[in-house]
Amino acid sequence: MIKAENITKSYGNLQVLKGISLEVKPAEVVSIVGSSGAGKTTLLQILGTLSKQDSGTVTINGIQTDKLINNQLARFRNLNIGFVFQFHQLLPEFTALENVCIPGFIARYDPGKVEKKAKELLDFLGLSGRLEHKPAELSGGEQQRVAVARALINDPAVILADEPSGNLDTENKQELHQLFFDLRDEFKKTLVIVTHDRELAKLADRIIKIKDGIVVN
Secondary structure, three states: OOOEEEEEEOOOOOOEEEEEEEOOOOOOOOOOEEEOOOOOOHHHHHHHOOOOOOOEEEEOOOEHHHHOOHHHHHHHHHEEEEEEEEEOOOOOOOOHHHHHHHHHOOOOOOOOHHHHHHHHHHHHOHHHHHHOOHHHHHHHHHHHHHHHHHHHHHOOOEEEEEEOOOOHHHHHHHHHHHHHHHHHHHEEEEEEEOOOOOHHHHHOOOEEEEOOOOEOO
């Protein structure tokens, strides 16, 4: 599903990634761990086509992403990759339902079908009573579940999560952790999760450890 080969990335004179290669199988949950500054988030951004590597290749679902340009890349990202961030990144002026619908509207899917699917996802995530609430009216755990629904709306093959439980209390962390494995089991999603949370990392099918810009296990 995901294959990265010899990925390097530098910012000025600082080389953050020093030739990383990895492979993630379909419907596999992989955690990426390492100390702060090891290059985890940089790698995740490159896998998600949010940042471009200096050298090396990334292939997702058979498509070599560095061969795509401009609108091609944006559309590929919109349809094939879902993102879950630590601080949710929900738009504060929109309701939970509207936030979830936005990627589907960007993809120019039928609005009625997008809204129907968004409601189904929010119901699956236990938020059927919170559709018209704006982010400020939701708890941290509820906001993160809205973010998960938004990541799923276009039925992407891959979900990338960057410290998804880093801003949650213990109870909400446990619920979110279980949710990721439900997504794998129910929807056959492939998940790559950058985390400092040892409990979440240990639950994954596989742990990839990065140190000083290289894979060490």
